[in-house]
Structures are given as structure tokens and as C-alpha cells.
Amino acid sequence: MRGRLPAVTVEVLLQGVVSGLMMGFVYALIAAGLSLIFGLMEIVNFAHGEFLMLAMFATFWAWALWRLDPLVSLPLTAGVLFLLGIATYHGLIRWILAAPMLAQIFATFGLAIFLRSLAQALWGVDFHLVKDPWVQGRVSLGGLFIGLPQLVASVGALVAFVFLNWFIGRTETGLALQATAQDRQAASLMGIDTDRMFALGWGIGSACVGVAGALLAIFFYIFPDVGSTFALMAYVTVALGGFGNVPGTLAAGVVVGLVEVLGGLLIAPALKYVAVFLIYLVVVLWRPQGLFGRF
């Protein structure tokens, strides 16, 4: 194994915990979209990472072409992703709702590969970065240094997550979504247009990723493959929180974020993802339906 890091002090550890916590909120938001879609129709969107990548690119181009700061273009990006989600539903998903699981997995996997190579064909493999965003620099909170972009991203993610939960739990549309998720037949008997709900679920789930992507684009390098690691973290988060359980993804996201950072600190930076995957395997072994899921 490569050489170890210098000694891990309490301060470094604390820094790591905060960092992991913050990243956890972003993972939670990304995962929430995934969980929403799965809860509705038992389909995992394996192209979720690519949606995130597209959101980041959208933010980048809005900045590169029109000098729009990521925070300004955020609603735009969310809207674009919302439409992408609905288009994906009507163009692809609707046709495989009754297909065997293998076909469903492959449909979104194919979409993922397609979108990733499209991005590469259009914009190349180089890394892009939004320069000079409104939010930059660091703040000092209680002796710890926290990057302002990271802070804004995590707070933004948390706010979006809370808003999502409020929407699902308290609005009429949100409740209709829940009803459709729990019992498609009963919901349709009650007059809920399940097709519309599915499309809406895809739209909202994708919009979540849109918001996350816009926030991440403030400080993250943007390139066609950027979505894949986030996607894996998101799948693990959803599985940990329990497929279909949107509130559960918050705790799960935090767990994933913390394990990633602490694993990187305490074991080795190159192995931080290994730590995450191992935790996933341990948890699903112990509770196959995830920490909070219904099977």
C-alpha cells in the first residue's frame, strides 16, 4: 500500500466529520430523487449520475456563455432537468414498465452510456471549472475552516431536501405521489392519473439532481465521467436508507458522507470508496431492506 498520511489529529478528524456531514446532505439530495422514482415504479435510474453530470454542464455553459452565476442559473438548471426527467419517462421508461427487471436495468444503463458518450462527443474529456463564482473562499467556524462553496452547497442541498419532503408530505400532489407509490391500483381507482404521477416523479427526481448539480458546479470539476462516482454513492445511499424511503435517505446520505471521509482519513485516501461499499454490504447483510426500508 502507498505511504500513510501524517498523523490524524482530533482537529483533522473534526474537519473530516464536518466535511463528511456536508457532503452527506448533497448525497442525500441526489439519492432522494432516485428513491422517489424507485418508490413509484420499482425502477432504479442507472442514468442518475449522468443526469447530475448534465446539470453540472448546464450550469457551466450558462456561466461560460451568459456569465450566469451558478446560484442564478440554479432554477434554470432544475427546470431543464425536470423536463429531461419527464422526457425520459415518456420516451423510454413508459415502454419498459412491465418489462422484466433485466430489461429495466439495461434501459437506464443504456441511457447512461449514451448520455456520457454524448457529453464526451460534444464537449471532450477535458475538465471544466466555473471560475470566480459569487460564493468562494473559506469561513472559520469554531476553529475549523470550511469552504464557503461547500457550505453553501450542503445548506442548499439540505434546504432542497426539506422542501422535497414537505412537498411530498403536505401538498395534494405530493400525497397523490405517495398514494401511487404505495398502491398503484388503488390510487388509480381513486382518480389519480398514475401515468401523470410517474412522469411527475421522474421530473421531480431529476430536478433534485438538477439542484445538486448546480450547487456542486460551484466548486467541482466538470467532465463527462463525473457522474459515475456520485451515482454509486447515490445507489448505496438509497439502498442504505431503503429503496422508496425518501426521508431515510437523509440519514443514509450522512452515513455515506461520513464513511467516505473518515474511511479516507483513517485507512487511505484511495480506499475511501471501498469503505463506503463495505459499509453498504455490511448493512444490507444485517438488514436486507436497508436501515429504514420496507421490503
Next chain:
Amino acid sequence: MSAQPGTLLDVRGVTKRFGGLVANKDISFRVSHGELVGIIGPNGAGKSTLFDVLTGFQPPDSGAVILDGEPITSRRPDEISRRGVGRTFQKLKPFNQMTVLENVMVGAFQKTGDPAEAHARALECLHQVGLKDKAQAHARVLSTGQRKRLEMARALAIRPRLLLLDEVTGGVDQGSIPGLIELVRAMNAGGVAMLVIEHNMRVIMGISHRVVALHLGEVICDGPPQAVVNDRRVIEAYLGGAYAR
């Protein structure tokens, strides 16, 4: 553990909870060799859960299940099956991408490793249930009545001593019912003990040696069909207090 001569299945105090819901509460009854016991009860009485417990798909929270003197409580479904217990499912589970014959062969393979023997046994069972001419059809094109027969043939192929039938006539058209009843009677006449969940009262009355009535997870009556159907508690459970004498 002493087994009464003639007792094949001994269910003792089986209790099963799902969170706050008690699906089975202290259920006890016996099935003798070759006996046909009907299980009745309004929806939600816990009948299918009981089957799941008996066949190893759900472990009971307390109680015991003893097959021919041997405890099978909490054993795996395949272990219980290999000890001679077959079952059908309320929500039918045919092997859709396989033919009718192949479906039954899967059952037949329990007793033999030879594909030719399994083939022969499967045809035999299909003949018994009247599906021989559909042997090459894919399971997914069958009607509900035919699927029920297929599940029975498949379960028969393992040469069970005890067969659990979950809903014989549910979802089947009226015309097909007498044929199904005859089939059940014939299987029982062949020496297979049976536990039959059934909603159709006339059917149960016609074929059962004994009936066990469940209500809200508990056994409320256990005896010959005529006695059970006239039992006050049973009438109350099905039709409400006003009808009980």
C-alpha cells in the same frame, strides 16, 4: 414428543405477529394421515399466514409444527418440502417462461435426478389433473383454472404426504369448479392428506372430513363440517351477531 397413531401434522400453539397485528394466535389442530381438513374464515382471519408458517416461509413467534413426530418449526421451505409437504399459492406462481411439462418436471426432480424419469412422472401428474394435452404450452398462456391445476400437478409431482391447497376455486369460472373438486377428492383418495383453504362453503362442506374455522387469527371451531357450519361463533364471525341463534 409422542405422536398419536394416525397423526401426520400436529400444529401446537402457533402464534405469528406482524408488528402490532396478530395474524395467528395460539393456533392448534391436528391432521391425520389421509385426512382432508378444510380451513375457513373471513378475509384477514390469518389463513394464508398459517400456510406460510407451516411451510417454512415465515417463522412463528411461538408454538411448534410437528410432521409425523418430527419438529419442522422454522425449517426452510425446501427442507419441509423434501419431508413430504407440498403446497399451492393463493397468488399463483407458475414458472412462466417454462412449458407446462417443464413446470411439473421441476417438482418431479425432487424424487429423481434423471430427466427421463422426471419427464415420465410429470406426464403422469399432468394426466391426473387433466392437463396432459397442454404439456407443451407455455405456462403463461394458461387460464386461471388451468394454472390452478398446474400448481396442483407440480405439487403432486413431489409425492407429498401432506398437500396444502390455498384457495381451490378462487377466480375460477363456475363451470370449472366441479372438475376441480373432483380432482381434489381424487388426490385425497390416493392417500394424500390435505389442508384446504377455501372460501366457497359448499365446496368445503362437500369434500372435508373435518373443518377448522379461524377468525381474527384464532381457532374458533374444529370439527366435522356439519357441526362447524352450525356453530354459533362461526355464524357470528361470518354474518354478525344478529344471525347467531
Next chain:
Amino acid sequence: MPRARRIVLGGLALLALLAFPLVFTLPFPRHLMITIFLYAMLAQAWNLLAGYCGQISLGHAVFFGTGAYTSTILVNQLGVTPWAGMLVGAVLAIALSQAIGYPVFRLRGHYFAIATIAVGEIVQTLMINWDWAGGARGLFVPMKRPDSVVNFQFHDSKQTYYYIALGLLLLALWITRRTERSRTGYYFRAIREDQDAAASLGIPVTRYKQRAMALSAGLTALGGTFYAQYILFIDPESVLPLSLSILICLVAVLGGVGTLWGPVIGAAILVPLSEGTRIYLGGTGKALDLLIYGALIMLISVIQPGGIMALAQRGRRRTG
């Protein structure tokens, strides 16, 4: 098609394949066929687990890599012939598959698929960081001259590689055919169709899943050793990536999962397609052929998840 006609056609096809390298003596056609054979064999191995037994593994590259690394390390460290290394690799892959199966088979559906991705990623990351085994730089198989079967290296022509690859494919096909007709094959399919019904008929489900896993992993590892001896260089990027796992699935899905000839058909179409786009679309080929893969995968899933075999069956039924 009557049996006699099938045997004759099959015999002719086999003869054609055997004669191929004698007719086409240039390296490229031979390389193309070798690649087709290899992918068909890998897809067939995956097909046993996923197509017949219904367990969709998206991390199968793990076993490929195990075969490749085991034989290569044994060649480098102990001078052992790659054939022995191939066997050891297969044994290790089987052991690994059982270890993976133990936790992972408790999961169903999407949880299972994601777990297999996770395992694949863990192994790849570990290998990238394991310097003794080459790390990210990879391992070379030292060139040994003259050509010899014992050393499993042939530099002057690809002919022997061709026959070995064909042999491996025939082995995979034979194993699949035999399994298909046996009790094991029936049990695999029953598990795929409905696990609970299968258990109610006395099938020890987990034990048979592990069996499918072992068969699949062992075969895949053989392919890994072949690859190592063919290319003479391996690294985590070439033998362990998620993209390889996906490609293996794609070949099987395109041709038809759960069928004997599906993987062969899938490879016969996909490999030339991939080579073609690489050659004719030049430098940007990498992204463009992936673009086509992606579109192809989506199309298959929507139109005919059963792959080409299913399309052919539909056509046959319609024409009586």
C-alpha cells in the same frame, strides 16, 4: 428444423470455423474471430448465472480479472506454465464467487445488482492500490521465445490462439447445453422464474445459486487467463472495470439471455460493430461507438428484451 439437418449444418459450421484461419491468414480477421470467441464465451458464462438462473451480476469482470492476474502472477513469480495458472485462477475465481455469493445472495432484485457493482468496484480499487501485483501500472507477461504451447505464447501467428479461443467457446457451449438438460438446469430456471415456488418444491435455492455462480465464475476466469496470454499485458483498467462487466452483459442480452446461442449471436454482431466503428470513425471512435452501444442497449430493452433469439422465435412462430 429436423435433428438430422441440424447436425449436418452444425458440422458444416464447425468445419468452416476450423478452416477459417487456414483461409484467412492475415492477423486482423483472425484477431476479430478470436475476440468474438472470447466475448461469446464470457457472455455465455455470465448467461449461466444471469440468463438461466436469473441472478443479474453487474460485476463479472471480477472473475475475469482473477483469472488474468492469477496466471500472470504465477508466471512472473514462480515460472509456472499459464495452463496451470489458468486452473488455479479458475479455482480462485470459484472460491471468490462463493465468498461473494454468501452475503450477496441474501439480496434480491436491484439490491443484488448494486451489491455486485459494489464488489466489482472494491476489487478494482484494491488492485489499483496493490503495488506488489502491479497496481495501476499493471503487469506484463514476459515474452518467451520460441513459441510454445507450454508457455501459452505464440508470436509468429495468431493461429493457435484462434483454436484455443474456439476451444474455450465450445467448452462453454457444451457445459451450457449439458446443464440446460439436467436437473440443475431446470432448478436454475425455476429459481429465475419464482424463488418461493422453487423452494416449495424442495429446491435449496441458495445452494443452487452458488452452484450457478461457481460455474459462471470458473469459466469467466479461463477467459481471463487467455486474455492475459494473448495480449501479454494486464492492468485494472483492462481486466476489472465496470465497463467490461457491462459489455459482457450486453453481448448476452443482445443475442438473447437464457438461450444457448444468444451469447454467440450477440458477440458475432457486437464485436465487428465495435471494431468497425473504431476503425472507420477514427480518433473519436471511442465515444461514438459507446454512443451506439448506449442507443443499442436502450433499443433492445424497449423493443425486445429477449434479444435476437426472441425476435427469431417470434418470426418463426408467425410463419408457422
